[in-house]
Amino acid sequence: MKILIAASEAVPFCKTGGLADVVGALGQKLGAAGHDVCLVLPKYRRVEASALEGGIARPIELPLGGQKVTASLRFLHRRAVSVYLVDYPTFYDREGLYGFDGKDYPDNDRRFILFCRAALEGCRAVGFKPDVIHCHDWQTALIPAYLKRSYGSDPFFADTASVLTIHNLAYQGNFGREALDQAGFSAEDFASDRFEYYGKFSFLKAGILCADRLSTVSATYAREIQESEERGFGFEGLLRKRGSDLEGILNGIDTELWNPETDSYLPARFSARDHARGKAVCKRAVQKEAGLRLEPQTPLVGIVSRLDYQKGLDLAIAAIAPRLGRCQLAVLGEGDAALQQEFASMARRHPGMAHFRSGFDEAFAHLLYAGCDLFLMPSRFEPCGLGQMIAMRYGGVPVVTRTGGLADTVSESSSEGRPANGFVAKPGDTQDLGAALDRALAGYAGRVKAAMESRFSWDQSVNAYLELYRKAIESRAGSATRGRR
Numbered sequence: 001m002k003i004l005i006a007a008s009e010a011v012p013f014c015k016t017g018g019l020a021d022v023v024g025a026l027g028q029k030l031g032a033a034g035h036d037v038c039l040v041l042p043k044y045r046r047v048e049a050s051a052l053e054g055g056i057a058r059p060i061e062l063p064l065g066g067q068k069v070t071a072s073l074r075f076l077h078r079r080a081v082s083v084y085l086v087d088y089p090t091f092y093d094r095e096g097l098y099g100f101d102g103k104d105y106p107d108n109d110r111r112f113i114l115f116c117r118a119a120l121e122g123c124r125a126v127g128f129k130p131d132v133i134h135c136h137d138w139q140t141a142l143i144p145a146y147l148k149r150s151y152g153s154d155p156f157f158a159d160t161a162s163v164l165t166i167h168n169l170a171y172q173g174n175f176g177r178e179a180l181d182q183a184g185f186s187a188e189d190f191a192s193d194r195f196e197y198y199g200k201f202s203f204l205k206a207g208i209l210c211a212d213r214l215s216t217v218s219a220t221y222a223r224e225i226q227e228s229e230e231r232g233f234g235f236e237g238l239l240r241k242r243g244s245d246l247e248g249i250l251n252g253i254d255t256e257l258w259n260p261e262t263d264s265y266l267p268a269r270f271s272a273r274d275h276a277r278g279k280a281v282c283k284r285a286v287q288k289e290a291g292l293r294l295e296p297q298t299p300l301v302g303i304v305s306r307l308d309y310q311k312g313l314d315l316a317i318a319a320i321a322p323r324l325g326r327c328q329l330a331v332l333g334e335g336d337a338a339l340q341q342e343f344a345s346m347a348r349r350h351p352g353m354a355h356f357r358s359g360f361d362e363a364f365a366h367l368l369y370a371g372c373d374l375f376l377m378p379s380r381f382e383p384c385g386l387g388q389m390i391a392m393r394y395g396g397v398p399v400v401t402r403t404g405g406l407a408d409t410v411s412e413s414s415s416e417g418r419p420a421n422g423f424v425a426k427p428g429d430t431q432d433l434g435a436a437l438d439r440a441l442a443g444y445a446g447r448v449k450a451a452m453e454s455r456f457s458w459d460q461s462v463n464a465y466l467e468l469y470r471k472a473i474e475s476r477a478g479s480a481t482r483g484r485r
Helices: 018-032 108-126 142-149 178-183 203-210 219-227 236-241 275-290 313-323 337-349 362-371 387-393 404-409 430-452 459-484
Strands: 002-006 036-042 056-064 067-078 081-087 132-136 161-166 200-202 213-216 246-248 300-307 328-335 354-358 374-377 397-401 423-425
Touching (some): 018 081, 018 132, 018 459, 036 108, 056 108, 067 108, 081 108, 108 142, 132 142, 161 459, 200 203, 213 219, 219 236, 219 404, 300 313, 300 387, 337 354, 374 387, 387 397
Parallel strands (some): 036 081, 328 354, 374 397
Antiparallel strands (some): 067 081
């Protein structure tokens, strides 16, 4: 199968969050399975030109706002995937991927309109005729709309189907009316039954309406975004209408990168069979590096997270503060300034028992996953979550809320059909989170092995995506047949 993956970020080239991990791992797994896979990304400043092979593949001319602009395609081959980078310095040679200093770039509409056009025109330029284009989040959601509207009669894309994966419905790509003109759609598309959303042109709505198949990143989240206004962010009705085309496919983790038996960042390596000594060495290393008391018997709670209201970390602060003394806390993350200040203040008030490190430190993240006894992830909503899976692989027993992918990966009771591998609280409930922490502090040791034996590889997920691609291709073929009648 010929598969084009279009995304705004992917490891190892550019990353702001879990989307990059998912896209990078999925592409490699599909390529390793024998499929012809191309990945297309913007060439941001942080994607080093020295990493490219072959330089500029060729210039491509792209429509934008009634004019033509010329971008370049650069290419390289990484393991089992061909990678094409859209090089247009005016839009992508910037400090951040989506914004800087906490603010989105005001021209993000034009930046990703151009990228969506380049993904399609780039295929034509290099002669790659995809069977399916797999789009990720709002930044690429116009691709299915272009396939249906602008390229509907183009023989090059006559058999190309589209899949749109929604990683987080809270991010929708909603822009002013003028963005519709920049994208080249008609005035008729600015309507409530088309691409208009509360007076804005919504990239994500266009993708939801036009993609042949839809997916999101866990079965529970797929259900939540159809049932709940709080989770659906205004799209729940539209998603219910497309419910038969929407599937929840749980993300996997890169089990080669996240492997406590081979991880070069760890002072001691270990497996599920012999974890006790290795985890003890890693825990002591965390305590030393974080300036915590070297108390091997005191449970260490870890948090590795984007600091955001969605992640429920204000609830974490309220729940864990009165329990410091019975446990230690080490936090690694960046994001909301108020949350950063609160964690920093907690660390100052509880020297030796709490530590906060702002930013992202790859080495410390690996060490903290391996050294923590408990991993706290109390999200208000969580489409999938990777942190709890990584923590379990390293023997960190998760304390999570019952939502989205957290509900699909963590069980407190074996009666749920899975081994009891963690502790679960109600979303948005500080008191219930505190009670779950109490249960965890008293009983985590008996769940370390079950957590480490939980399996979250990409193998099952890749098979599910391949089946979804086949369904999308069948839908596309059926639509084409109906259109010729």
